[in-house]
Amino acid sequence: MEGALTARDRVGIQDFVLLDTHTSETAFLGNLKKRFSEDLIYTYIGTLLVSVNPYKELDIYSKKQMDIYMGVNFFELPPHIYALADNAYHTMMTEANNHFILISGESGAGKTEASKKILQYYAVSCPSTTLLDSVRDRMLVSNPVRFVNSGPGLVSSSLRLIDHMFTLQGDAVGGHILSYLLEKSRVVHQNHGERNFHIFYQLVEGGEEDLLHQLGLESNCQHYSYLVQDECANVTSINDKNDWKTVRNALSVIDFDESDIQHLFGIIASVLHLGNVQFEADSKGYATLNKNTELRWVSTVSLVIPWTLRMPKPWRPQSAYTLLTLLDHAIYARNALAKAIYGRTFTWLVNKINDSMENKEPSRKTVIGLLDIYGFEVFYVNSFEQFCINYCNEKLQQLFIQLTLKSEQEEYEAEGIGWEPVQFFNNKIICDLVEEKHRGIISVLDEECLRPGEATDFTFLEKLEEKMGSHPHFITHKFSDKKTRKTLDRGNFRLLHYAGEVTYGVVGKGSHGLSLLWTIIHVYLTDKLLGDSTTDPRPSSLLGLTDILMSKEPWYVRCLKSNESKQPGRFDDVLVRHQVKYLGLMEHLRVRRAGFAYRRRYELFLQRYKPLCPATWPHWRGVAAEGVEALVQHLGYLPDEYKMGRTKIFIRHPRTLFATEDAFEVCKHKLGKATKIETCWRGVQARKEKERRQWAVKVIKKFIKGYMTRGEAKTTDNSEYLAFVRQNYLNRLKDNLPKTVLDKSSWLTPPPVLTEASAILRQLHMRLMVTRYVRGITAQQKAQLQLKGITSVIFKGKKDSYPQSVSQPFVDTRISEQDINMKVLQIIRNERIKYSIPVVKYDRNGFKARPRQLILTQTAAYVVDEAKIKQKALEHVGDLVIQCDHLFEVLTKLSVVANKQSAINVVQGR
Numbered sequence: 001m002e003g004a005l006t007a008r009d010r011v012g013i014q015d016f017v018l019l020d021t022h023t024s025e026t027a028f029l030g031n032l033k034k035r036f037s038e039d040l041i042y043t044y045i046g047t048l049l050v051s052v053n054p055y056k057e058l059d060i061y062s063k064k065q066m067d068i069y070m071g072v073n074f075f076e077l078p079p080h081i082y083a084l085a086d087n088a089y090h091t092m093m094t095e096a097n098n099h100f101i102l103i104s105g106e107s108g109a110g111k112t113e114a115s116k117k118i119l120q121y122y123a124v125s126c127p128s129t130t131l132l133d134s135v136r137d138r139m140l141v142s143n144p145v146r147f148v149n150s151g152p153g154l155v156s157s158s159l160r161l162i163d164h165m166f167t168l169q170g171d172a173v174g175g176h177i178l179s180y181l182l183e184k185s186r187v188v189h190q191n192h193g194e195r196n197f198h199i200f201y202q203l204v205e206g207g208e209e210d211l212l213h214q215l216g217l218e219s220n221c222q223h224y225s226y227l228v229q230d231e232c233a234n235v236t237s238i239n240d241k242n243d244w245k246t247v248r249n250a251l252s253v254i255d256f257d258e259s260d261i262q263h264l265f266g267i268i269a270s271v272l273h274l275g276n277v278q279f280e281a282d283s284k285g286y287a288t289l290n291k292n293t294e295l296r297w298v299s300t301v302s303l304v305i306p307w308t309l310r311m312p313k314p315w316r317p318q319s320a321y322t323l324l325t326l327l328d329h330a331i332y333a334r335n336a337l338a339k340a341i342y343g344r345t346f347t348w349l350v351n352k353i354n355d356s357m358e359n360k361e362p363s364r365k366t367v368i369g370l371l372d373i374y375g376f377e378v379f380y381v382n383s384f385e386q387f388c389i390n391y392c393n394e395k396l397q398q399l400f401i402q403l404t405l406k407s408e409q410e411e412y413e414a415e416g417i418g419w420e421p422v423q424f425f426n427n428k429i430i431c432d433l434v435e436e437k438h439r440g441i442i443s444v445l446d447e448e449c450l451r452p453g454e455a456t457d458f459t460f461l462e463k464l465e466e467k468m469g470s471h472p473h474f475i476t477h478k479f480s481d482k483k484t485r486k487t488l489d490r491g492n493f494r495l496l497h498y499a500g501e502v503t504y505g506v507v508g509k510g511s512h513g514l515s516l517l518w519t520i521i522h523v524y525l526t527d528k529l530l531g532d533s534t535t536d537p538r539p540s541s542l543l544g545l546t547d548i549l550m551s552k553e554p555w556y557v558r559c560l561k562s563n564e565s566k567q568p569g570r571f572d573d574v575l576v577r578h579q580v581k582y583l584g585l586m587e588h589l590r591v592r593r594a595g596f597a598y599r600r601r602y603e604l605f606l607q608r609y610k611p612l613c614p615a616t617w618p619h620w621r622g623v624a625a626e627g628v629e630a631l632v633q634h635l636g637y638l639p640d641e642y643k644m645g646r647t648k649i650f651i652r653h654p655r656t657l658f659a660t661e662d663a664f665e666v667c668k669h670k671l672g673k674a675t676k677i678e679t680c681w682r683g684v685q686a687r688k689e690k691e692r693r694q695w696a697v698k699v700i701k702k703f704i705k706g707y708m709t710r711g712e713a714k715t716t717d718n719s720e721y722l723a724f725v726r727q728n729y730l731n732r733l734k735d736n737l738p739k740t741v742l743d744k745s746s747w748l749t750p751p752p753v754l755t756e757a758s759a760i761l762r763q764l765h766m767r768l769m770v771t772r773y774v775r776g777i778t779a780q781q782k783a784q785l786q787l788k789g790i791t792s793v794i795f796k797g798k799k800d801s802y803p804q805s806v807s808q809p810f811v812d813t814r815i816s817e818q819d820i821n822m823k824v825l826q827i828i829r830n831e832r833i834k835y836s837i838p839v840v841k842y843d844r845n846g847f848k849a850r851p852r853q854l855i856l857t858q859t860a861a862y863v864v865d866e867a868k869i870k871q872k873a874l875e876h877v878g879d880l881v882i883q884c885d886h887l888f889e890v891l892t893k894l895s896v897v898a899n900k901q902s903a904i905n906v907v908q909g910r
């Protein structure tokens with residue numbers, strides 16, 4: 001849809017909400033006409049769809065078109081009935097709630113076509129099951145019903161609700177038709193250009209000879225007065241003979257057996273016969289019946305005995321069973337009977353269809369209802385039937401106002417935007433005028449009908465004047481100004497409906513003291529068709545209907561007739577203007593335009609208009625809302641022109657949006673070239689990237705295969721992988737080789753393929769380390785090692801503390817061999833030298849004596865008292881204990897000096 005904003009000059013605006021002069025009826029019509037001339041018959045008012053009958057086949061209903069609209073956001077594509085059907089379906093699926101699609105318009109405006117298109121769309125787009133297929137067939141033919149050509153089929157009510165049932169998975173599993181306000185008057189009277197119900201013509205024109213004979217009918221419509229009233233019996237575009245076959249077929253699809261069908265045709269025939277019953281007035285004006293052939297046929301084919309017609313209460317003060325006498329009354333009763341018979345047949349038929357489409361699945365369902373209703377009916381003078389239809393429209397407008405304002409308010413609340421009061425006309429005052437208990441028109445009418453005493457049309461009108469004479473929406477001759485009086489008869493009253501004025505006639509032609517028109521129709525409509533008039537005088541089914549509708553989400557389709565003569569391409573301004581007015585489209589637009597004309601999610605808005613601002617082009621990396629704020633600031637939006645919600649931007653006037661759109665259009669051209677280059681560059685990049693990925697996939701595949709066969713002998717599959725493994729291991733090994741010959745544990749574990757090689761490498765490395773070590777050894781270290789070797793021979797495995805001593809080097813300064821030799825020599829020579837190993841001597845009693853020195857010679861060892869160092873002799877008293885921190889070292893050195901390694905006897909633990 002945004003895409004088409006740019007085409008608005010040629011094809012107009014796709015959504016009336018974006019009409020800047022939204023209160024101008026002329027602008028509204030201009031837009032409709034502009035679009036109609038381009039064969040664009042659909043236009044939105046928000047989510048409401050306006051459809052103008054093109055009276056020609058348009059190539060917009062193909063399977064391809066359906067596919068385009070499936071699952072696409074409402075505003076992304078040009079307006080279409082499929083977009084509406086699809087969005088209703090998807091909203092139902094995501095929110096698991098019920099919906100209804102309200103289709104309204106005058107006779108011939110395209111309501112039936114619209115509901116057919118919706119049903120066909122669901123038939124194609126919903127998930128399919130066997131059960132569903134049969135229900136679909138029935139739903140499609142049950143429109144039969146109204147199914148062929150313009151005008152009424154077998155059934156045409158002013159209001160029909162077809163419920164389409166779906167499982168929670170979205171399968172259509174059942175259907176149900178509710179019918180309100182059957183347009184029964186069409187049976188006995190058709191307006192100019194209208195036909196009676198198609199079925200009459202189809203039966204007469206298409207019925208088989210045998211059947212017609214059986215029903216007492218002749219194959220000529222001209223013979224039946226109910227069919228020739230407006231010389232419209234033969235409409236060239238309608239082929240009654242063919243349609244008759246379709247009807248017969250449809251009846252069998254929806255489970256009608258032969259006896260049902262016979263019964264149905266019998267009743268249709270009886271209505272035609274009844275229409276031909278002629279009365280004549282005798283000298284007193286009473287009706288007489290000269291010929292009763294027709295009546296006999298009526299009783300033969302339909303089992304109705306018309307002359308025992310039971311008249312309802314309003315016929316008081318006469319008895320309950322009344323023989324009609326006055327000519328007017330007789331004709332009226334005959335027509336009333338015909339309508340009643342047809343009406344009841346209609347109810348029976350709808351029930352049968354519903355039985356056949358009943359959903360037999362017990363699981364939870366959601367529903368999309370198709371509600372088909374006449375728009376406001378406005379004739380020169382209107383009867384109770386129009387009153388009911390118009391009241392119904394009035395109620396539906398109330399519903400629309402309530403639901404639309406509610407959902408607007410909810411959206412504002414959810415988006416954190418303050419609600420602003422809306423200027424629109426609330427028609428509740430008119431609904432109250434009609435329906436209020438004890439005070440409304442229907443209550444007054446009901447009281448009049450039921451009260452004892454003589455009720456006349458005039459008393460009824462007087463009562464109305466008495467009760468509501470001062471009401472601003474009620475006008476009678478008595479309570480009107482001079483100018484209005486000229487247009488209003490005394491027997492009429494006028495209601496100022498939300499869509500315009502309608503004048504209703506109360507007083508019947510005969511006016512023989514009885515409120516003919518109103519009371520009879522009232523009783524038939526309320527009592528027989530709409531519910532029980534004794535408990536609630538209002539058309540109770542309508543009240544029930546509004547309750548049903550209130551519990552569902554609404555979608556609206558408004559159908560307009562482009563011209564009266566059904567000509568393709570002709571747009572009759574006056575006719576369309578009239579319908580726009582009486583369908584309340586301007587009022588609708590006003591409510592829709594209550595606050596902001598346009599709203600979009602930040603991401604979408606930014607995506608489209610980001611080229612208009614350097615900060616957001618080519619990419620906005622931050623939060624979308626902040627990007628939009630930067631964008632609109634750059635575009636110079638005034639604070640009053642827009643509001644920032646939680647997830648959406650709201651723009652008050654279409655002109656702001658269009659200015660942005662125009663700027664975008666200019667910018668787009670500039671960007672065009674850049675984009676082309678960018679596209680090429682991206683193409684090259686994409687191709688490169690593709691090649692890279694393909695290569696990567698190949699390598700990864702090979703690698704995985706190699707990994708899987710890594711334990712096996714080298715093959716072409718795993719050779720690369722094994723080479724990789726080898727290289728990898730050797731690289732790691734290189735960095736992690738053991739550093740000392742003593743390190744026996746840190747050699748890396750090799751992969752299976754390198755086990756042998758690793759062992760060889762390990763040996764080599766060890767050898768290398770040993771060689772290096774040996775090469776680096778000094779003479780001193782060598783001597784030390786030799787000493788250590790002797791220590792090892794003496795102590796290894798015999799002394800617990802030996803292993804700890806291995807790493808401690810012997811220190812020459814402590815006691816060297818040379819040292820000892822020197823000292824010993826000195827002792828021998830001059831007895832002055834002391835030896836520096838401190839020892840402890842214990843006396844006999846085990847007491848520790850003073851520290852002594854140990855003196856060694858080649859043949860003997862002496863312990864010398866430190867104080868008597870010069871004493872040569874050694875007193876052999878007690879044992880000597882060598883007290884030394886480096887026992888292994890001392891004893892080793894001693895043994896080397898003494899050259900008696902075996903003399904050292906090691907006792908474990910000492």
Ligand SMILES: Nc1ncnc2c1ncn2[C@@H]1O[C@H](COP(=O)(O)OP(=O)(O)OP(=O)(O)O)[C@@H](O)[C@H]1O
Nearest residue numbers: 055056106107108109110111112113149150151152
């Ligand atoms: N979308 C459409 N495309 C083409 N032709 C259409 C379209 N809608 C309606 N028509 C034509 O207009 C005729 C009348 O339409 P339709 O029968 O749907 O009117 P209606 O509003 O249901 O009338 P009624 O209330 O009298 O039954 C159709 O037979 C068809 O020829």
